[in-house]
Amino acid sequence: MKKLVLIPIFLLLVQLTVSAQPGYTPSGENLQNREWFQEAKFGMFIHWGIYSVMAGGGDFGIAEWIMNQKEIPIDAYENLSNLFNPVEFDAAEWVKVARDAGMNYITITSKHHDGFAMYDSKVSDWDIAERTPYGRDVLKLLKEECDKQGIKLFFYYSQLDWHHPDYYPRGRTGQGYTGRPESGNWDAYIDYMNAQLTELLTNYGEIGGIWFDGMWDQWEADWQLDETYALIHRLQPGALIGSNHHRMPFPGEDFQMFERDLPGENSMGFNQGGISDLPLEMCETMNGSWGYNIKDRRFKSTTQLIQTMVKAAGYGANFLLNNGPMPNGNLQPENIDTLKVIGKWLDKYGETYYGTTRGPVPPRDWGATTRKGKTVYVHIMDYGDESLFLPGLTDKIASATLFDDQSKIKYTQNEMGTIITVPFDRRNDIDTIVVIALK
Numbered sequence: 001m002k003k004l005v006l007i008p009i010f011l012l013l014v015q016l017t018v019s020a021q022p023g024y025t026p027s028g029e030n031l032q033n034r035e036w037f038q039e040a041k042f043g044m045f046i047h048w049g050i051y052s053v054m055a056g057g058g059d060f061g062i063a064e065w066i067m068n069q070k071e072i073p074i075d076a077y078e079n080l081s082n083l084f085n086p087v088e089f090d091a092a093e094w095v096k097v098a099r100d101a102g103m104n105y106i107t108i109t110s111k112h113h114d115g116f117a118m119y120d121s122k123v124s125d126w127d128i129a130e131r132t133p134y135g136r137d138v139l140k141l142l143k144e145e146c147d148k149q150g151i152k153l154f155f156y157y158s159q160l161d162w163h164h165p166d167y168y169p170r171g172r173t174g175q176g177y178t179g180r181p182e183s184g185n186w187d188a189y190i191d192y193m194n195a196q197l198t199e200l201l202t203n204y205g206e207i208g209g210i211w212f213d214g215m216w217d218q219w220e221a222d223w224q225l226d227e228t229y230a231l232i233h234r235l236q237p238g239a240l241i242g243s244n245h246h247r248m249p250f251p252g253e254d255f256q257m258f259e260r261d262l263p264g265e266n267s268m269g270f271n272q273g274g275i276s277d278l279p280l281e282m283c284e285t286m287n288g289s290w291g292y293n294i295k296d297r298r299f300k301s302t303t304q305l306i307q308t309m310v311k312a313a314g315y316g317a318n319f320l321l322n323n324g325p326m327p328n329g330n331l332q333p334e335n336i337d338t339l340k341v342i343g344k345w346l347d348k349y350g351e352t353y354y355g356t357t358r359g360p361v362p363p364r365d366w367g368a369t370t371r372k373g374k375t376v377y378v379h380i381m382d383y384g385d386e387s388l389f390l391p392g393l394t395d396k397i398a399s400a401t402l403f404d405d406q407s408k409i410k411y412t413q414n415e416m417g418t419i420i421t422v423p424f425d426r427r428n429d430i431d432t433i434v435v436i437a438l439k
């Protein structure tokens with residue numbers, strides 16, 4: 001009884017502190033884009049900023065966080081912008097790499113926690129156009145290419161800001177070392193953020209959506225999400241809003257994201273929320289860093305990345321795979337190689353991935369299932385036995401075949417589920433796929 005009373009009060013409190021966009025009903029366009037998003041499945045995340053010049057500063061776990069981790073004051077940090085001159089940057093090449101990898105959208109940092117706008121912002125001079133020798137609006141260049149090559153562009157936007165004086169009161173990060181006065185006008189900061197978002201939603205044509213990050217810096221703050229979310233949906237009703245706050249989505253958000261964890265898992269320690277009914281997206285790094293870090297050579301194997309991508313699909317979740325381009329404007333060669341392999345895999349096996357929803361059996365250590373209409377794809381990745389039990393798969397089966405060579409796969413069914421038998425000599429190293437056609 002007590003619980004029943006407590007839960008609504010608790011929810012009410014959460015609603016009061018984070019008011020979000022109450023009564024939000026997504027437009028028809030927005031719902032269509034959610035469907036598009038779920039079919040798009042695979043995207044490229046890009047962390048690129050003046051911090052890329054520091055390349056991690058010789059540390060292992062630092063990249064876009066270097067200002068905060070090394071406590072670099074604003075006046076010193078600002079020098080970095082003078083060194084950011086990505087003369088090798090070729091938007092067409094980036095988009096082509098994404099396309100060839102089988103990706104259907106790109107999500108790029110428009111402003112990370114250092115507050116630096118990677119586009120020509122008129123409400124700030126802390127931006128690429130005014131502070132770097134390069135001087136060009138890379139978001140504009142990228143958007144033009146995305147339009148040409150038929151790929152959608154999303155903007156990552158950090159609500160947390162280590163540079164803006166009005167980001168005050170401060171949260172857990174960007175404290176004293178920055179050299180900002182210990183005062184500021186929070187409402188003015190929110191206005192500034194809304195003005196920048198207005199620029200991003202009006203000067204770049206139709207964009208896929210906004211990928212927010214940084215609320216976790218201070219939960220007590222009055223983020224005024226209601227205004228910001230309503231603004232975005234007014235400017236572009238189809239734009240999808242997501243936020244990396246690691247909680248259940250707030251009203252006004254259109255998709256739910258999971259950082260470096262499969263939905264529902266929490267190996268990183270920050271994915272506390274449950275899984276909502278919204279479209280899902282998991283983001284992942286290629287090594288252990290988001291921004292460029294020369295010391296981080298722990299590149300994940302292509303096998304590992306493909307398996308994670310497929311497991312995410314087993315939850316119905318998109319896979320947003322990160323690149324930390326170099327300060328000269330090139331993507332990291334290791335990342336390009338990896339993406340080529342993933343692209344090849346998708347050329348061959350894409351049918352079992354694109355256009356699927358989560359399968360009847362949730363992802364397990366052995367692998368995952370995906371589904372398209374009356375077809376179930378069983379992805380066996382790591383399983384030490386020849387016979388595999390698929391609990392709950394009781395729909396009558398018309399046929400079971402191995403994707404690789406269309407050979408028949410033995411199965412038996414009872415009221416508990418289905419057992420399929422896949423001999424070891426017919427397995428492949430990455431993902432052995434059994435195609436089950438249901439009656």
Ligand code: JFZ
Pocket residue numbers: 064065213216244259270283290
């Ligand atoms: C955030 C960013 O801080 C990071 O730089 C990167 O952009 C990633 C995709 O998103 O990661 C987080 C999110 C939450 C916390 C820390 C890092 N947190 O709750 O402490």
